Amino acid sequence: MEGVVLALFVCLVLALITKKLALPSIPFYIIAGLLIGKSGLGLVGVDGVAQFLTHLGLLFLLFFLGLEIKPDRIWSNHRAIAQSGLLDLHINVIIGFVAAYALGFSFADALVVAAAFFISSTAMAVTSLVENRKLLMREAETIVWLMVFEDIVVILVLAFFGSSGEHPLIVLAKTVSLLLALILITHTGRDYITSILKRDDELPVLLTFSAVLGIAALASAWGIPESFMVIAFGTILGTIDPVSFEVHSRPFKDVFLVVFFVFFGITTDIFAEGVSVVAIAGVSIVAVFSKYLSGIAIGHFVHGNRNSGIEIWANTIGRGEFSIAIAALWGSGAVSSTIATMVIVTSITGAFVAKYSNAIRNVLARPREENRGSPPPG
Amino acid sequence: MEDGPWYPDTFTLHGRSLYTGMPDIWIEEAGKKTTSLCNPPKSHLDWEGPANSPPFFRVLTPFFAPAAMVLHGRAVARGHSPRLLILFKIRGRNVFMALRSLNLPGIGTKYELETEKKDVIAIFFLKSGNIQMYTLPHDSSTPCVAELTPPEARRIGAILSGAIMEADKESVEIAFSALSDLRISVHTYIIGKHCAGKSLEELQIRARTGATVIAVSRGGRNIINPPPGFTFEEGDAIVAIGEADQLRQLEQVILVT
Numbered sequence: 001m002e003g004v005v006l007a008l009f010v011c012l013v014l015a016l017i018t019k020k021l022a023l024p025s026i027p028f029y030i031i032a033g034l035l036i037g038k039s040g041l042g043l044v045g046v047d048g049v050a051q052f053l054t055h056l057g058l059l060f061l062l063f064f065l066g067l068e069i070k071p072d073r074i075w076s077n078h079r080a081i082a083q084s085g086l087l088d089l090h091i092n093v094i095i096g097f098v099a100a101y102a103l104g105f106s107f108a109d110a111l112v113v114a115a116a117f118f119i120s121s122t123a124m125a126v127t128s129l130v131e132n133r134k135l136l137m138r139e140a141e142t143i144v145w146l147m148v149f150e151d152i153v154v155i156l157v158l159a160f161f162g163s164s165g166e167h168p169l170i171v172l173a174k175t176v177s178l179l180l181a182l183i184l185i186t187h188t189g190r191d192y193i194t195s196i197l198k199r200d201d202e203l204p205v206l207l208t209f210s211a212v213l214g215i216a217a218l219a220s221a222w223g224i225p226e227s228f229m230v231i232a233f234g235t236i237l238g239t240i241d242p243v244s245f246e247v248h249s250r251p252f253k254d255v256f257l258v259v260f261f262v263f264f265g266i267t268t269d270i271f272a273e274g275v276s277v278v279a280i281a282g283v284s285i286v287a288v289f290s291k292y293l294s295g296i297a298i299g300h301f302v303h304g305n306r307n308s309g310i311e312i313w314a315n316t317i318g319r320g321e322f323s324i325a326i327a328a329l330w331g332s333g334a335v336s337s338t339i340a341t342m343v344i345v346t347s348i349t350g351a352f353v354a355k356y357s358n359a360i361r362n363v364l365a366r367p368r369e370e371n372r373g374s375p376p377p378g
Numbered sequence: 379m380e381d382g383p384w385y386p387d388t389f390t391l392h393g394r395s396l397y398t399g400m401p402d403i404w405i406e407e408a409g410k411k412t413t414s415l416c417n418p419p420k421s422h423l424d425w426e427g428p429a430n431s432p433p434f435f436r437v438l439t440p441f442f443a444p445a446a447m448v449l450h451g452r453a454v455a456r457g458h459s460p461r462l463l464i465l466f467k468i469r470g471r472n473v474f475m476a477l478r479s480l481n482l483p484g485i486g487t488k489y490e491l492e493t494e495k496k497d498v499i500a501i502f503f504l505k506s507g508n509i510q511m512y513t514l515p516h517d518s519s520t521p522c523v524a525e526l527t528p529p530e531a532r533r534i535g536a537i538l539s540g541a542i543m544e545a546d547k548e549s550v551e552i553a554f555s556a557l558s559d560l561r562i563s564v565h566t567y568i569i570g571k572h573c574a575g576k577s578l579e580e581l582q583i584r585a586r587t588g589a590t591v592i593a594v595s596r597g598g599r600n601i602i603n604p605p606p607g608f609t610f611e612e613g614d615a616i617v618a619i620g621e622a623d624q625l626r627q628l629e630q631v632i633l634v635t
Contacts, residue, residue, distance in 0.1 A: 060404055068483055068484060070483065073481065073483070122484060126485055128505075129485065130485065130504060130510070133510065133512075133523040133525070135482075135485065135488070135500070135502050135510060135512065136498075136512040136514065136523075140482075141480075141482065144482045144483060144484065144485060147483075147484065172420045274521040303624050
């Protein structure tokens with residue numbers, strides 16, 4: 001318990017500083033976790049309370065993701081989403097997997113690294129676009145839909161890899177029947193739910209909190225992927241009243257997610273045996289570079305302009321919450337430390353690149369213009 | 379679509395969105411939804427206008443249209459952008475204003491319009507509640523940005539719509555910029571001891587100050603447009619209207635002395 005309190009206060013101070021400096025706070029929570037946890041001073045260990053709060057952080061992160069998913073809106077944009085999304089998916093998953101495998105990870109570990117490697121932080125991309133006042137850029141829309149595509153990939157990954165040892169078809173049947181039951185319940189009781197959400201006493205918050213925990217408990221008791229169910233539940237509730245559910249679950253998400261990040265740092269031991277520094281550093285550097293390639297490719301194929309790719313790159317370098325979630329769910333020790341480092345490196349790099357993207361664009365674009373101007377050789 | 383006796387069917391309306399990757403929008407033969415939204419090629423516009431006007435008008439509209447008519451149409455684009463709102467007026471010549479509204483997940487709602495002079499204005503209602511307003515001149519590729527709080531945005535909206543209201547505790551000033559910057563103030567006062575028992579006629583408020591008492595509130599009851607014989611009591615709240623100078627006169631000449 002004291003550990004959680006200490007961690008929270010460290011994060012509070014960090015939040016104050018990072019918000020003032022307009023930097024992403026996630027990498028600093030992880031750094032703080034590394035410093036006070038296993039890898040550093042060893043002040044804070046994991047107890048039952050911390051475990052429970054961390055779990056809540058993950059659940060509310062996923063629930064929030066679900067609330068943001070609007071199937072009809074995605075469907076009406078599927079062409080625009082798919083083109084840039086598939087480029088991003090192929091380039092980054094392949095590079096991520098090859099890099100991880102070449103640097104000595106096992107096949108399964110390399111897959112987990114590749115998944116975390118692929119997924120940019122939606123929160124960081126959105127904040128970066130708003131804070132750096134780049135919403136009018138024509139690349140801004142592409143970036144936003146790219147994030148939606150990546151979120152969908154997260155959901156699929158969670159749905160396929162989160163299942164128990166049972167036969168996949170049985171799990172699928174259970175999942176589908178539970179989803180249908182949920183849709184039926186929420187839509188027949190729609191008016192009642194809406195009336196509860198409108199109250200100004202403790203009921204709306206209580207409903208939101210217990211609904212999220214209830215679904216998670218039900219899913220794990222039934223042996224179906226808990227993370228996927230929570231996201232799907234969020235999406236279903238999002239069709240009723242996304243704003244209310246968002247308002248009532250935001251405080252839980254904000255607090256528990258910070259606990260989640262800091263304890264991810266605390267439990268990660270980057271100096272453990274068998275963790276290669278070369279592999280960790282290598283993956284982080286390749287992670288920055290690989291989003292550059294996918295950004296340029298998207299710029300070239302979607303906007304017909306490679307310079308657009310630099311903007312797309314600048315805002316999608318940062319890996320964050322979902323990479324950590326994947327590491328927390330399936331990562332071995334070595335994988336977790338690799339992903340922790342990758343998140344720290346990419347998110348801080350991303351923040352600076354996005355801030356100075358105009359200058360970077362000029363530097364990177366200049367050589368090509370000079371080439372064009374120079375006479376052909378021979 | 380506003381109901382009207384006839385609608386144009388054969389216009390070529392052309393809008394261009396410079397900065398969003400949205401290519402040219404063409405609406406030809408509105409009733410037949412002939413449009414091109416180039417990227418991606420298969421997206422299309424649904425025209426929510428009149429279906430088919432009688433052939434007679436179809437022949438005549440090209441001649442009539444430049445005369446005088448105001449037409450509001452609404453088109454919903456599918457595919458590249460989920461919603462597209464197009465408003466255009468035809469008054470003497472084709473004036474086109476495309477207002478595009480778009481919901482960006484995680485960010486908020488975007489409204490974008492291109493002015494007649496081809497400048498682009500985009501407004502983003504962010505999830506944080508603030509508003510970012512971008513303006514992009516037609517001859518530049520670098521936009522200017524201002525971030526506004528909701529009260530600031532409302533103020534700008536009021537200025538643009540031509541009426542400025544400034545409210546403090548007891549008074550409201552309304553400025554009509556369209557009427558050579560006419561400013562009218564409305565102020566409330568409480569009647570003191572020395573005005574009590576006197577009527578509007580006796581005090582000669584309008585003659586002496588120029589301001590007009592338009593309402594009196596007494597004990598929870600409101601008297602709108604009190605008659606000249608109306609007698610004030612101590613503690614009455616009055617609402618007076620006039621220019622700022624006239625109200626100052628009222629305060630100094632009638633109420634205080």
